[in-house]
Amino acid sequence: MPSISTHSVMDLLKFVVMDVTTILGPLNSAQRDAVSSTDKHLLVLAGAGSGKTRVLVHRIAWLVQVEDNSPHSILGVTFTNKAAKEMRNRLQEMLGDSASSMWVGTFHGLAHRLLKLHWKDAELPENFQILDSDDQLRLVKRIYKSLGIDDSKWPYRQAQGFINKQKDEGLRSKKLPPAEDPYQRVMSQIYIAYEEACSRAGMVDFGELLLRAYELWLKNPDLLSHYQQRFGQILVDEFQDTNAIQYSWLRLLAGETVRITAVGDDDQSIYGWRGAKVENILNFNRDYPETSTVRLEQNYRSTKNILSAANAVISHNTDRLGKSLWTEEIEGEPISLYSSFNEYDEARFIAGSISDWVKNGGMRAEAAILYRSNAQSRVLEEALLRSQIPYRIYGGQKFYERQEIRNALAYLKLAINRNDDAAFERIVNTPTRGIGDKTVQVLREFARDQNIPMWNAAKLVMSKQKLTGRAFSAVQQFIDLIDKLDQNFSKELLPEQVDKVIAGSGLIDFYRQEKGDRGQSRIENLQELVVASRAFEPEDTELLVLPQFLDQAALDAGDKQAGEDEDAVQLMTLHSSKGLEFPVVFLAGMEENLFPHRMSSEDPVRLEEERRLAYVGITRAMKKLYLTFAESRQQYGTESYNSVSRFVRDIPTEHIEEIRLGGQIAHPTSYAKKTPSRFSDEGTETGLALGQRVAHKVFGEGVILNFEGNGPNARIQVNFSNVGSKWLVQSYAKLIPV
């Protein structure tokens, strides 16, 4: 042992102690248990607002500074780019530059990185392209055509969903079980052709990134063990959102030696419809017996009222690991429930409440309006506009997913890689230059027969004079255009390349012709693309910049919007609100058939997911929560009458105050007993109301949709679950409220 002076031992000790205090000091005891756990594996069940990210970051700091793991051995995995970025920033803050040698990224980003490093072992071309969902759908459509499959019988999206699902489950087309019905037969036929098309063109979709990265390790044990030796520690965020292939990938890497820290919340699993498997979190202890489980149940975000409501709602679910959030916060204001006449009234109420909030000194950015589906946003936006309240919508169209941007990117793609058929098809006639379906069909068939890319097919067809005059010159013009764009391309800087493509492609003129404001905003977006390219920093300075830019555009579609710093109300779906918090939250459209969504209200499993979504929504609120619902609402153009959401009724009344028109406040009575009957104008209390579930002795159960007239002669429209909608006369129908 080398001799060390007492001094330096003391210094070292002091240093370690200091680290321990900075790491554990700001934490509560459960958080400390998690951060300092020395068991092999660790499962952190982190309730909403319980300091999940903080625990993750501090745990990494602990592993590095106290347990003396090299930063090099840390692998941090998240789901969204946003989460990855935040994790990186906070690590940087805490650990300084040493954080930069960690691998921190999304599943897809890390898989991409691996495949880029080991493209040969992964059996990919060096310059493989990422196929996003839009490209993917286009490719599926082309495959339908080449196989002659009827899309009215098998919708494109169904096939796309099928392919993604198989890949998410780790199933290759050749490993599919033998088809038992026509559906499976057609789908596997498409899947097989799709895989061939992808590998021929060197294209990799999102699911493929994961599957390929998994197989890369599976087929190359040496490579796997290299990474197993490198990464001693895997940390996974939002573990409840992992799908089958992601979990398999983690398990493969973990092997027998690597330690896993999984952080998640089964109660916030809201992406089951996308392949996420809550089972992964539910079964983690079984898969890894040497796991200690820590529950983070102290919530630092919400008032007691809000938290009690959230707990009450989620307690109706059965498949839970069990967790009960508590807080040291004050009771806080009761939850306000507003029963509006229709969606306009609802929006007006919300806008008015936000105005009041601002008048009392609140920031607009502290208020968020959350809704189940994007269609709800329009009416809300209109009300905010009318009240002159700036707002910002999250989600929806991402920058790099916009049509005009994707067109410009396709020019760039084709300029650097003539074999990119997806890009070729996209822009060969955009802007329209006289190359119609017929001509493209000729090229497509030629390419397929000769097994060559479309570009080469086009050139060959030209030399063989297979096209008639007009089409001939149009194709020639297109070939010349791309070749011209590509001239000197390699010597130019990225912004120059982008600028050249936008100017040369004719896209600006094309969009100028589009009527309305849309064309203008598309042109602005194209200009914004040049700005974005100027700001782009390549990850690897050795490699060409443009391909890296294109990969990044595919992997991170970019949801930043203009006016980010403005003080604006936040509008978003409940799904995109996960992970965020706001002092004031409005949950709009708390109605049956809307939330829970009608597509989900039949199936108990999906209903549980809807309830988790409600839980997510409620727990976004820090100080004040408003729930609003509309007695009548335009849905798909027709008036519909929904009753208040079951999730509202799950909340004990003592946490709720009902707000009525004119600003009165009352304790809830009406919503609990459903809306007071509007059939009872003449004094006969029928107990019937719009949206009420009723039973009929012949037709079974149904929901009241509409009515005409009053009293015994009133005609009532009921939508029966078995026989559909019927008009009935009240005095004969003898409807019994259920």
Added chain:
DNA sequence: AAGGCAAATGTTTTT
């Protein structure tokens, strides 16, 4: 080949 009109079709979203 392109533009116009009628019909169909509607969750949630990341990568």
Added chain:
DNA sequence: CATTTGCCTT
């Protein structure tokens, strides 16, 4: 209702 898709006309 609003947007997208497919069909039909120029």
